[in-house]
Amino acid sequence: MPEQSPRDTAASQRDAVITGIGLVSCLGDGLAAHHAALNAPAGFTPVIDATSFPPYPVHPIVALEYERQIPKRQDQRQMEPWQRIGTYAAGQALDAAGIKGNPDLLARTHMIVAAGGGERDAAVDAAILSGLPKAENPAAFLNEHLLTDLRPTLFLAQLSNLLAGNISIVHGVVGSSRTFMGEEAAGIDAVRTAVARIGAGQGDLFLVGGSHNAQRPETPMHYAMGHTLLAGAFAPIRARQASGGGMALSSLGAFLVIESRAHAQARGAAIIARIAAVASDRCPRAPGQATANATRQLAAMPHDPAHTAILSGATGTAAATREELAFLDTIALPIRATATALGHSMEPSFIANIALAADAVARETLFAPLEPGEAAMATPLHHALVTGWGHWRGEGMALVTK
Amino acid sequence: MPHTDSHGRPIVVVTGMGVLTSLGEGQADNWARLTAGTSGIRRITRFALDHMRTTIAGTVDFVPADPLCAPELSQRLADRVAEEAIAEAAIGTLKPGGGGNFPGPLFMALPPVELEWPQRQALAAATGRNDGVDYADLIAVADQEQFRATYRRFLFASIGEHLAERFGTRGSPIATSTACASGGTAIQLAVESIRAGLSEAALVVGTDASVNPESLIRFSLLSALSTRNDPPEAASRPFSRDRDGFVMAEGAGALVLESMDHALARGARILGVISGCGERADAFHRTRSSPDGKPVIACLHEALADAGITPDAVDYINAHGTSTPENERMEWLAVSTVFGDRAGRIPISSNKSMIGHTLTAAGTIEAIFSLLTIRHGRIPPTINYTTPDPALPVDCVPNVARDAPVTCAISNSFGFGGQNVCLVLQAEPA
Numbered sequence: 161m162p163e164q165s166p167r168d169t170a171a172s173q174r175d176a177v178i179t180g181i182g183l184v185s186c187l188g189d190g191l192a193a194h195h196a197a198l199n200a201p202a203g204f205t206p207v208i209d210a211t212s213f214p215p216y217p218v219h220p221i222v223a224l225e226y227e228r229q230i231p232k233r234q235d236q237r238q239m240e241p242w243q244r245i246g247t248y249a250a251g252q253a254l255d256a257a258g259i260k261g262n263p264d265l266l267a268r269t270h271m272i273v274a275a276g277g278g279e280r281d282a283a284v285d286a287a288i289l290s291g292l293p294k295a296e297n298p299a300a301f302l303n304e305h306l307l308t309d310l311r312p313t314l315f316l317a318q319l320s321n322l323l324a325g326n327i328s329i330v331h332g333v334v335g336s337s338r339t340f341m342g343e344e345a346a347g348i349d350a351v352r353t354a355v356a357r358i359g360a361g362q363g364d365l366f367l368v369g370g371s372h373n374a375q376r377p378e379t380p381m382h383y384a385m386g387h388t389l390l391a392g393a394f395a396p397i398r399a400r401q402a403s404g405g406g407m408a409l410s411s412l413g414a415f416l417v418i419e420s421r422a423h424a425q426a427r428g429a430a431i432i433a434r435i436a437a438v439a440s441d442r443c444p445r446a447p448g449q450a451t452a453n454a455t456r457q458l459a460a461m462p463h464d465p466a467h468t469a470i471l472s473g474a475t476g477t478a479a480a481t482r483e484e485l486a487f488l489d490t491i492a493l494p495i496r497a498t499a500t501a502l503g504h505s506m507e508p509s510f511i512a513n514i515a516l517a518a519d520a521v522a523r524e525t526l527f528a529p530l531e532p533g534e535a536a537m538a539t540p541l542h543h544a545l546v547t548g549w550g551h552w553r554g555e556g557m558a559l560v561t562k
Numbered sequence: 563m564p565h566t567d568s569h570g571r572p573i574v575v576v577t578g579m580g581v582l583t584s585l586g587e588g589q590a591d592n593w594a595r596l597t598a599g600t601s602g603i604r605r606i607t608r609f610a611l612d613h614m615r616t617t618i619a620g621t622v623d624f625v626p627a628d629p630l631c632a633p634e635l636s637q638r639l640a641d642r643v644a645e646e647a648i649a650e651a652a653i654g655t656l657k658p659g660g661g662g663n664f665p666g667p668l669f670m671a672l673p674p675v676e677l678e679w680p681q682r683q684a685l686a687a688a689t690g691r692n693d694g695v696d697y698a699d700l701i702a703v704a705d706q707e708q709f710r711a712t713y714r715r716f717l718f719a720s721i722g723e724h725l726a727e728r729f730g731t732r733g734s735p736i737a738t739s740t741a742c743a744s745g746g747t748a749i750q751l752a753v754e755s756i757r758a759g760l761s762e763a764a765l766v767v768g769t770d771a772s773v774n775p776e777s778l779i780r781f782s783l784l785s786a787l788s789t790r791n792d793p794p795e796a797a798s799r800p801f802s803r804d805r806d807g808f809v810m811a812e813g814a815g816a817l818v819l820e821s822m823d824h825a826l827a828r829g830a831r832i833l834g835v836i837s838g839c840g841e842r843a844d845a846f847h848r849t850r851s852s853p854d855g856k857p858v859i860a861c862l863h864e865a866l867a868d869a870g871i872t873p874d875a876v877d878y879i880n881a882h883g884t885s886t887p888e889n890e891r892m893e894w895l896a897v898s899t900v901f902g903d904r905a906g907r908i909p910i911s912s913n914k915s916m917i918g919h920t921l922t923a924a925g926t927i928e929a930i931f932s933l934l935t936i937r938h939g940r941i942p943p944t945i946n947y948t949t950p951d952p953a954l955p956v957d958c959v960p961n962v963a964r965d966a967p968v969t970c971a972i973s974n975s976f977g978f979g980g981q982n983v984c985l986v987l988q989a990e991p992a
Binding site: 213214216238271275276277278280282285286288289290292293294297299300302303304306307310312315316318319320321322324325326328329332333334335336337338339340341342343345346348349352353356357359360362377378380381382383384385386387388389391440441442444550552553554556 | 609610611612613614672674675676677679682683685686692693694695696697698700701702704705709710712713714716717718719722723726727733734735736737738739740741747751754755757758759760775776779780781782783784841842843844845846847848849857977978979980981
């Protein structure tokens with residue numbers, strides 16, 4: 161199939177195109193920093209914190225100057241890290257798209273955020289858990305300490321939709337505001353919903369993204385209960401399967417400005433890439449079911465095999481990653497399992513991979529292999545397939561083109 | 563000829579509804595008690611109330627859940643209302659115990675999920691430490707087999723996975739969390755999906771069973787809750803001068819939505835039309851609405867324009883009406899701006915006076931009650947209206963239900979984080 165060029169048909173006017181990207185992770189602050197880290201001459205270097213939550217390594221967020229996107233100290237104080245990371249990345253995407261500070265456009269910007277939530281005060285929790293066994297009346301002890309020790313504003317860091325709420329306040333995005341919950345699938349469905357609404361004429365301008373903070377103890381604790389984490393020494397996604405696999409969670413923020421081609425062209429915005437298709441589904445994950453979903457999705461994503469690569473969101477969890485990599489290997493395209501570099505960021509993981517895919521197709525170059533089991537790509541990159549299989553549920557795929 | 567609205571889009575109709583609140587289970591019981599002016603607010607018996615400033619809620623105590631936690635009870639409520647809605651719509655096979663085959667996607671309004679104290683305490687107990695336990699200790703024991711079920715129960719996707727599997731909905735289930743506007747947002751997503759031709763039918767479920775010590779305390783610390791504990795049924799008093807906060811409550815609502823053509827083709831009974839949705843975010847403050855009411859005004863205008871009607875067509879407003887001083891001031895400002903001289907003559911009542919604030923589920927439950935209002939020509943009252951607020955010259959249908967023809971209703975839902983959704987609900991087209 162020949163390279164797809166922007167079509168001039170009426171339908172192409174409702175193409176969903178990416179005009180702004182905000183991305184912050186362990187690899188750096190911004191898309192350019194990610195490109196540099198992934199294309200370092202000596203190969204990329206994993207960024208790991210192996211000491212904070214033993215035995216589970218996490219990928220920590222790069223040091224960010226939050227005031228660059230969240231100028232008011234008071235706003236920063238009202239947020240916990242996952243909200244600061246996300247609000248920062250959202251600002252970066254709006255900046256890149258040339259929307260920041262434009263009230264007319266922000267009033268028409270529809271926001272879809274994929275969020276977890278529930279950031280806690282670890283010291284308060286620990287003090288209560290330590291006191292409860294000795295308390296004469298444990299229930300009364302719990303009430304008393306929650307009433308006196310919880311910061312009222314912490315509630316606002318715990319509500320899933322308060323990342324979106326903070327983005328509205330800090331950046332003035334007020335067209336609409338929706339938050340999806342549901343781990344990886346929430347991020348996939350956020351992108352899918354935005355692209356579908358653009359296609360149906362239900363909006364022209366969207367801000368889609370999410371953020372994740374792995375550097376708080378409740379997060380590794382929760383996924384450890386599911387026996388889903390990589391324990392001990394770090395190894396790349398493919399290589400770690402030999403020793404049982406597992407996720408290395410990461411702190412990350414990823415936001416995309418997605419708009420109709422007509423809208424982008426009319427305001428003279430530079431188009432980075434196009435999201436030509438995006439699909440999602442679920443299954444109870446009996447062996448082969450996720451593969452069946454992905455096979456169906458792939459059939460609806462026309463691509464040129466000579467110029468296509470796969471950016472896989474494989475999480476590292478044993479069963480899902482084994483099945484996904486086995487499926488992807490049958491397609492015979494260069495693959496990058498990006499969680500080796502970005503870690504697994506849960507809600508925004510699919511969005512982050514679309515960001516990397518958009519950057520790569522815009523440059524027509526796939527970044528270097530992340531581990532010995534991945535093949536280099538010599539031909540120009542025109543199409544990128546992005547996969548997102550949730551560590552427990554949800555299968556998604558997108559086709560990103562020039 | 564396909565049935566399209568004034569914008570040329572498929573008309574979205576409701577063909578099945580299910581509802582469960584502190585007033586009872588099912589449309590019939592809820593409607594009877596709601597129109598009788600009955601309150602479901604009671605003293606909390608589920609947990610110890612030592613030190614609590616607020617000791618009342620609209621809990622659903624008649625549905626057993628063991629172990630009791632918000633996602634478990636929320637899921638049970640969701641199961642029951644979805645069953646009622648699907649049975650009424652007679653759509654998709656549903657055998658006892660599961661095996662559904664619902665021909666469309668699932669959109670949910672769910673409360674945020676996080677581990678609760680009993681689960682945290684179980685982890686602490688597994689550490690074997692009696693003192694000085696911290697998260698590092700919990701992390702060290704978390705991988706034990708005994709915690710697998712807890713991990714799954716408290717995943718954000720767990721309720722959606724259960725419902726999708728049980729009712730056989732199509733595709734990836736979407737769970738919205740837009741605070742107290744979530745129910746409205748879930749309906750809106752379904753409407754957009756059908757209008758875009760992505761689906762012919764959709765199942766919408768809003769559920770919330772979050773009355774536990776920490777949730778109650780968190781809202782209490784924000785001074786959002788009524789402390790008028792005695793008698794409990796008098797605490798929720800929307801539009802009254804002496805309203806002092808909302809009353810937390812539990813409940814669930816489910817709606818089967820279809821394109822009108824799909825419903826007619828299979829001979830379904832049409833219960834009403836969702837003709838318009840408006841949505842606008844507010845950048846004013848994390849927990850407070852813009853005092854000028856502008857976002858809600860814009861949201862109401864957008865809903866009316868989306869429905870292709872003028873304000874004159876509206877003959878009932880199902881208020882957000884939380885019973886907080888600020889909400890009703892702002893809601894009245896917005897309504898009086900949009901509806902002008904007519905505002906004080908349009909009946910505007912708050913279901914929350916009786917069922918309390920069902921939070922995430924409120925938008926779905928109150929949309930259902932609005933459709934029942936249209937169907938029965940009977941407007942549920944705002945109870946506890948004994949001391950009118952001179953700043954709010956509303957016809958809030960005080961204390962006693964009123965018989966009146968209603969063909970077009972608006973249902974408002976506003977939430978923390980600047981969330982605003984307005985729905986326009988209408989009778990079946992003649």
